Amino acid sequence: MTALQFVLETSTPNGPRAGIMKLTxxxxxxxxxxxxxxxxxxxxxxxxxxxxxxxxxxxxxTYHLYLRPTTDVIHLHGGLHNMMGWGHPILTDSGGYQVFxxxxxxxxxxxxxxxxxxxxxxxxxxxxxxxxxxxxxIGSDIAMVFDECxxxxxxxxxxxxxxxxxxxxxQRCINSRTRSDQAVFGIVQGALFEDLRAQHARALSxxxxxxxxxxxxxxxxxxxxxxxxxxxxxxxxxxxxxRYLMGVGKxxxxxWAVAHGVDMFDCVLPTRNARNGMLxxxxxxxxxxxxxxxxxxxxxxxxxxxxxxxxxxxxxxxxLYMAKEILYSHLATLHNVHYYxxxxxxxxxxxxxxxxxxxxEEILVRRAAGNNRKSC
Amino acid sequence: MTALQFVLETSTPNGPRAGIMKLTxxxxxxxxxxxxxxxxxxxxxxxxxxxxxxxxxxxxxTYHLYLRPTTDVIHLHGGLHNMMGWGHPILTDSGGYQVFxxxxxxxxxxxxxxxxxxxxxxxxxxxxxxxxxxxxxIGSDIAMVFDECxxxxxxxxxxxxxxxxxxxxxQRCINSRTRSDQAVFGIVQGALFEDLRAQHARALSxxxxxxxxxxxxxxxxxxxxxxxxxxxxxxxxxxxxxRYLMGVGKxxxxxWAVAHGVDMFDCVLPTRNARNGMLxxxxxxxxxxxxxxxxxxxxxxxxxxxxxxxxxxxxxxxxLYMAKEILYSHLATLHNVHYYxxxxxxxxxxxxxxxxxxxxEEILVRRAAGNNRKSC
Numbered sequence: 001m002t003a004l005q006f007v008l009e010t011s012t013p014n015g016p017r018a019g020i021m022k023l024t025x026x027x028x029x030x031x032x033x034x035x036x037x038x039x040x041x042x043x044x045x046x047x048x049x050x051x052x053x054x055x056x057x058x059x060x061x062t063y064h065l066y067l068r069p070t071t072d073v074i075h076l077h078g079g080l081h082n083m084m085g086w087g088h089p090i091l092t093d094s095g096g097y098q099v100f101x102x103x104x105x106x107x108x109x110x111x112x113x114x115x116x117x118x119x120x121x122x123x124x125x126x127x128x129x130x131x132x133x134x135x136x137x138i139g140s141d142i143a144m145v146f147d148e149c150x151x152x153x154x155x156x157x158x159x160x161x162x163x164x165x166x167x168x169x170x171q172r173c174i175n176s177r178t179r180s181d182q183a184v185f186g187i188v189q190g191a192l193f194e195d196l197r198a199q200h201a202r203a204l205s206x207x208x209x210x211x212x213x214x215x216x217x218x219x220x221x222x223x224x225x226x227x228x229x230x231x232x233x234x235x236x237x238x239x240x241x242x243r244y245l246m247g248v249g250k251x252x253x254x255x256w257a258v259a260h261g262v263d264m265f266d267c268v269l270p271t272r273n274a275r276n277g278m279l280x281x282x283x284x285x286x287x288x289x290x291x292x293x294x295x296x297x298x299x300x301x302x303x304x305x306x307x308x309x310x311x312x313x314x315x316x317x318x319x320l321y322m323a324k325e326i327l328y329s330h331l332a333t334l335h336n337v338h339y340y341x342x343x344x345x346x347x348x349x350x351x352x353x354x355x356x357x358x359x360x361e362e363i364l365v366r367r368a369a370g371n372n373r374k375s376c
Numbered sequence: 377m378t379a380l381q382f383v384l385e386t387s388t389p390n391g392p393r394a395g396i397m398k399l400t401x402x403x404x405x406x407x408x409x410x411x412x413x414x415x416x417x418x419x420x421x422x423x424x425x426x427x428x429x430x431x432x433x434x435x436x437x438t439y440h441l442y443l444r445p446t447t448d449v450i451h452l453h454g455g456l457h458n459m460m461g462w463g464h465p466i467l468t469d470s471g472g473y474q475v476f477x478x479x480x481x482x483x484x485x486x487x488x489x490x491x492x493x494x495x496x497x498x499x500x501x502x503x504x505x506x507x508x509x510x511x512x513x514i515g516s517d518i519a520m521v522f523d524e525c526x527x528x529x530x531x532x533x534x535x536x537x538x539x540x541x542x543x544x545x546x547q548r549c550i551n552s553r554t555r556s557d558q559a560v561f562g563i564v565q566g567a568l569f570e571d572l573r574a575q576h577a578r579a580l581s582x583x584x585x586x587x588x589x590x591x592x593x594x595x596x597x598x599x600x601x602x603x604x605x606x607x608x609x610x611x612x613x614x615x616x617x618x619r620y621l622m623g624v625g626k627x628x629x630x631x632w633a634v635a636h637g638v639d640m641f642d643c644v645l646p647t648r649n650a651r652n653g654m655l656x657x658x659x660x661x662x663x664x665x666x667x668x669x670x671x672x673x674x675x676x677x678x679x680x681x682x683x684x685x686x687x688x689x690x691x692x693x694x695x696l697y698m699a700k701e702i703l704y705s706h707l708a709t710l711h712n713v714h715y716y717x718x719x720x721x722x723x724x725x726x727x728x729x730x731x732x733x734x735x736x737e738e739i740l741v742r743r744a745a746g747n748n749r750k751s752c
Contacts, residue, residue, distance in 0.1 A: 040695065044702040046683070069670070069695035076671055077689065085687040294445075295452055307424070311461040313453065319416065319445035326420040326705050 004142070004183035004210040006059055006242050010352055014235055016258050018351040021242055023089040023141040024181040025081060028056045030242060030263040031351075033254065033344040034091060035337050036271060037066045040074075043271050044326075044333040047086040053306065053338040054345060057088060057141070062134050063095030067117050067124075071137050079139030091266075092140035094131050096147040096187075097215070097247075108148065110165065128172035136179050144213065145173040147187040152220035159191040167203050172230045174208055183210035185244060191216055192225055194232055201236035210244040214262075218247045227256050234261040251280065251343055251367065255360045261288050265344070270336035275329045279323055280339045282363060284370025286314070288332070293318045306338035307331075378588040380518070380559035382618050386728055390611055394727040395619065397618055399465040399517040400557040401457060404432045406618060406639040407541055407727075408628070409720040410467060411713050412647060415440045416450075416460045419647050420702075420709040423462040428637040429682065429714040430721060433464060433517070435642050438510050439471030442500075443493050447513050455515030468516035470507050472523040472563075473591070473623075486541065504548035512555050520589065521549040523563040528596035535567040543579050545611060551706050559586035562621060564619075567592055568601055570608055577612035590638075594623045603632050610637040627656065627743065631736045634723055641720070646712035651705045653697055656715045660746025662690070664708070669694045681708075682714035734741055 004023055011017035019030040034052060035042045038061045042050055050058060060080050065071070069083075077083035080090055099106050099115045106115035112127030128146045135143035147166045150159050170186050177184060186204035190196035204212055214233050217226050230245060234257075237243050244264035245257045255266050270280060279286040281301040286293070299309040300317065308317070308331040320328035343363075350359035380399055387393035395406040408749060411418045414437045418426055426434060436456050436462060441447070445459075453459035456466055467470050475482050482491035488503030504522045511519035523542045526535050546562050559609045562580035566572035580588055590609050593602050606621060610633075620640035621633045630641050648654060655662040657677040662669070673683040676693065684693070684707040696704035719739075726735035 039699045039701060040692070041701050041703040044706070046703065046706065047687070048683070068699055069691065073671060073691055073695065076673065076691065083692050084691070085692075195752065297452065302523060307422070311423070313459070315445065315449055315452065316416070316459050316461075319449065323415045323444055325415060325417050326702060327417040329702050330420070330422065330706060 003179075003181050004242075005209070006240065006266075009238070010251040011239070011261075013239075014261055015310050016347075016351045016356050017261055017263060018348050019263055023183065025087060025089045025141050026056070028089055029348060030347070031254075031258045031344050031348055032056055032264055033340045034059050034264060034266040035341070036061075036266050037084070037086075039068065040080060041367075043275070043331075044329045045337065047084065049307075049334055050086070050337065051088070053334060054341040055088075055337065056088060056341075058086060060084075060090055060092045060138060060140060061095065061098065062092050062131060062138065063098035063126075065092075065138060066095065066134050067119055071134055073270060076139050079137070081139060082290075089130050089141040090138075092135050092138055092144065093246075094135065094144040094146045094187075095126055096131075096144075097149045098149065099126055100149050103151075112146070112169075114323050128169040129176040132173050132176045136177075136182060140182060142183045142185055142211070145170045145186050145209075146182060147189060147215060149189065149216050150191055151221065152191070154191060156193055156196075159189070159193060160196055163189050163196055163200050167200065170204060170207060170209075177239065185209055185211040185242075185345075186214050187213045187215040188233060188237075188245070189216045192221060192229060194229075197229065197233050198236045201233055203224075203353075205236070205238050205241075209241070211244060211264075212237050213244040215246050217245065218249050218253075218267075223253070226253070229361065230257050230262065231260045237261075251340075252364060255347065258344075258351075259356070259360065267340075270340040271333050274332035274336040277332075279317075279332060280336050281370070282366050283366050284374055287374075288314065288318050288321050290318075301339075304335065304338065306335050308335040308338075379555075379557050380618075382587070382616065384616070387615070387637075389615075390637055392723075392727045392732050393637055393639060394724050395618065395639055397639075399433075399559065400449070401463060401465045401517050402432070404465055405722050405724060405739070407630075407634045407724055408432055408640055409716045410435050410640060410642040412437075412642050412644050413462075415444065415457060418709075418713065419651070420705045421713065423460065423469055425463070425683075425706075425710055426462070426713065430717040431464075431713065432717075434462060434466060436460075436466055436468045436514060437471065437474065438507060438514065439474035439502075440470050441468075441514060442471065442496055442510050451513050455513070457515060463642065465517040466514075467518040468511050468514055468520060469622075469704055470511065470520040470522045471502055471509075473525045475502055476527075477526050479527075486544075488522070488545075493750050496652060500655070503509050504545040505552040508549050508560075510553045512553075512558060513549050516558060518559045518587065520560055521546045521560060521562050521585075525565065525595065526567055528567070530567060532569055532572075535565070535569060536572060537602075539565050539572055539576050543576065546580060546583060546585075547678075555672060561587040561589050561618075562587055563589045563591040563622070564609055564613075565592045568597060568605060570605075573609050574612045575610055580616075581612070581614050583610070585617070587620060588613050589620040589622050591622050592622065594625050594629075594643075597598075599629070606638065607636045613637075627716075628740060630720065631723065631739060634720075634727075635732070635736065643716075646716040647709050650662060650708035650712040653708075655693075655708060656712050657746070660743050660750055663750075664690065664694050664697050666694075676711055677715075680711065680714065682711050684711040684714075
């Protein structure tokens with residue numbers, strides 16, 4: 001297996017780790033935030049913008065790309081890297097999460113999932129083998145196994161059955177691999193049942209995956225439940241492979257997870273919330289439409305070195321937002337992606353220098369103070 | 377008057393001219409296309425993008441900026457250049473065209489125009505003096521006089537009365553000037569009546585304007601009527617001052633006007649049509665949503681050096697368009713603005729080298745052939 005090499009630079013048992021993940025399209029320093037590029041674009045950003053924001057790796061989504069532009073178009077380009085003009089690492093989600101979200105539109109069997117397209121209602125089938133095939137065509141550096149992410153309200157019996165099927169699918173995914181330049185990660189499920197989580201973590205860790213992900217969190221459970229489960233599951237994952245917490249989350253959530261040994265994150269919050277008017281800073285979030293920013297000549301954050309903060313005022317960004325200008329989404333996304341990516345870079349530097357605890361405490365205190373002040 | 381110096385590098389009587397226009401924020405080589413930044417942003421582009429596309433000067437609109445973000449916000453920033461992060465020349469339209477478009481929402485008197493905001497219905501008054509004051513606060517390099525652009529269907533009597541009032545307003549604009557670093561252009565009206573156009577051109581040319589614009593075209597008349605009027609009016613404009621054809625137009629229209637001695641152009645076509653899926657090239661327009669581009673690995677134009685054409689295929693752009701991705705608007709606008717700006721740069725080079733006729737013929741033939749082929 002040469003598709004992924006993972007070297008830990010510094011780590012403490014069950015604590016924060018700084019690593020280097022070597023992939024086909026380049027190295028990724030961990031812990032890392034991976035901006036989400038669902039349909040072959042991180043919304044509102046060019047690859048050039050993404051790179052300038054410090055991104056080392058971004059996500060694509062198998063479900064969305066399979067439906068549009070469809071696999072043949074990606075194949076014609078020689079893969080997603082070429083098509084979207086991003087020469088650096090890409091991770092693809094398997095589409096499992098998306099098809100299981102289409103509750104009324106899908107049917108699960110041992111073979112796979114029959115579902116209807118959210119675009120045109122057409123009927124499709126995803127299996128472990130087909131999803132791996134699509135991801136091989138996409139040519140991502142890291143492919144994710146086809147898993148079921150059970151509903152947050154599912155009972156123990158269902159979660160257990162689903163988990164066992166996900167394990168069988170995981171083995172089928174491994175069996176269908178044909179590319180030696182693509183890493184594959186397993187996804188640990190088990191909802192909020194500790195024994196099931198531990199059992200699934202052990203089962204997947206015993207398989208030939210280059211990394212392990214924690215799935216099925218940030219799907220409706222409380223923050224406390226999520227935090228407890230992240231702490232629990234990481235203890236059951238192999239130390240020598242990268243750990244990816246899927247779909248999480250707020251800055252505080254990522255810092256908690258890093259503290260317990262997670263290496264990789266993705267989340268739509270920085271991009272989606274940017275478009276909705278929320279801008280992230282060390283002093284909490286700004287809701288840019290608020291009247292208090294109408295005459296505010298400060299940048300979003302004085303400490304931020306992104307293009308947006310280097311050139312534009314809050315008052316101008318508020319104006320663009322109120323006028324529904326496309327440039328607003330571009331500049332806001334630039335800032336938020338820069339913030340997220342660099343929060344993880346700063347976290348890594350703190351781990352390496354031995355100042356992780358102090359760093360996390362400062363961020364948590366400042367952000368809590370800022371957000372409390374704003375909601376008063 | 378040092379707000380504008382205009383030097384003609386090469387010119388022929390009533391023919392094409394290559395000039396240098398020195399403004400407070402820099403030099404502009406003419407003929408020039410000026411991208412439209414209505415509300416303080418060329419839609420979907422950063423100032424950095426705009427500069428990379430080759431833009432030397434862009435437009436702002438007094439009506440839109442006055443209503444939103446409002447003049448006090450622009451004043452607080454020390455002017456529009458600072459607010460929008462564009463350190464190069466800016467021209468502002470006076471708002472005349474906009475308020476006269478609000479047909480049911482405005483009332484014209486000798487004093488000025490009472491109108492209702494298209495945003496919230498609030499009542500406002502524009503006069504020659506107030507519009508000049510707003511443009512001085514905006515701090516544009518070139519301000520336009522407050523004029524009336526009569527309806528295309530207006531009769532001769534109305535056009536004549538309106539024109540005479542526009543002349544009185546023009547004098548009031550001049551009388552109210554207080555900034556020596558801002559040039560002011562007069563606007564020749566007169567609809568499609570040659571004698572009125574000639575009379576107005578003479579009247580405005582006799583006043584202390586640093587440049588003259590041709591207004592009231594591209595408002596519903598035929599292409600033949602517009603072409604004839606451009607040729608006619610330019611003969612009645614002073615040779616030593618820049619000439620600006622407002623709101624025009626297609627590549628062919630601009631080449632025609634340059635051939636008859638026009639120096640400056642603005643138009644929303646490259647930006648608006650980009651967002652609607654139309655991409656300009658020397659071989660005619662591409663409608664990117666067409667199925668023929670689904671598997672097309674070519675760039676929009678092989679001859680184009682813009683970021684979009686250097687990095688992305690038609691197939692990818694079509695995908696982004698179909699998926700309603702914001703990045704589509706960004707990349708398409710980048711290309712179209714680059715095309716328009718550079719078409720005028722290439723035109724200037726052809727004038728300077730003495731190859732203007734050949735250049736125009738080649739472009740017209742190629743574009744006509746391309747557009748005919750596409751519509752077959």
